[in-house]
Amino acid sequence: MASQAGAVSLNQKQKFMDVYTVLKSELVKDTLFExxxxSRQWVERMLDYNVPGGKLNRGLAVIDSYNLLQEGRDLTEDELFLASVLxxxxxxFQAYFLVHDDIMDNSTTRRGQPCWYKLPKVGMIAVNDGVILRNHIPRILKKYFRDKPYYVNLLDVFNEIEFLTASGQMIDLVTTLQGEKDLSKYTLDLYRRIVLFKTSYYSFYLPVACALLMAGEKLEDHDLVKDALIKMGEYFQIQDDYLDCYGAPETIGKIGTDIEDFKCSWMVVKAVEKCNEGQRKILYENYGMENHASVAKVKALYNDLDLKGVFEEYESSVYKKLTATIEAHxxxxxxxxxxxxxxxIYKREK
Incomplete structure (x- = not known):
């Protein structure tokens, strides 16, 4: 998530991958364990399968943010390495949550390949693998940041955001308990809570918090930054929900299934908010049904309610508000x- 001005070059991305190789090598030789x-081969394979396979936007955002905070000064090799480690x-952190999330959602694929727990001989060993992934983080932080004045703050921010993310996941899961499909629960307030805690904190705030701490800043002095990034996280998820319905599969890389999966999506929340009694009946009878006819009826209802227009109005409004907030800093x-x-993220199509 980098602007052109502070973009991470291909060379820097390769250097970032080189740091992964260093960290992996150290972790599978950690002398605390016999x-x-x-066991070494298992962990090495597990790491390669789950950690570096995504777009790496969150990790690269730490480097980009730290670079921008230096206002054009070239980073030293040591600074670049430490920012890469963070x-x-x-x-x-992301890999840990995804490994567990896939199990809880009974997902089959992740990043274009089978979920880790779906692989032969893995199964529920993946639960423990997720715990290992989470426990690697303090091992890494201890090795490289123990002598830094912000070390405790780094530990705190990871611990606190883990609590918030897990709590957001809990709200999401208990809202859609098996056999308890109830659209009346799907309110904008509930949706915002799920997005705020499940996604915004770790995807948007955490990378910048790491960069701020490394730059010697106090997080408590940057509440405006946190608020703006959390709002961007909400906007990002609302875009995802919109694209799940209206995005071209060849562009977004998947076929949306939020309707079939009875997801607490921004789209259905706005539909519940706007529809009349007749439309509400159609929505309640067809949302969460895994057949093409029901999905088509829900999408037709979305069109009748002009949810495209509602989204465009929201996008324009949130962009203006965020821009004003940023320029006030x-x-x-x-x-x-x-x-x-x-x-x-503004007006993204995938």
């Missing part, structure tokens, strides 16, 4: 960080 050949901690460097995030 390794066997089988970026990989964010990617490890006293630091040009912080403005640059926030603008880099916003420019990357």
């Amino acid at each position: 390794w066997t050949d089988d 970026g990989w901690c964010v990617e490890w 006293s630091s040009p460097a912080v403005q640059a960080v926030l603008k880099s995030f916003l420019s990357k």
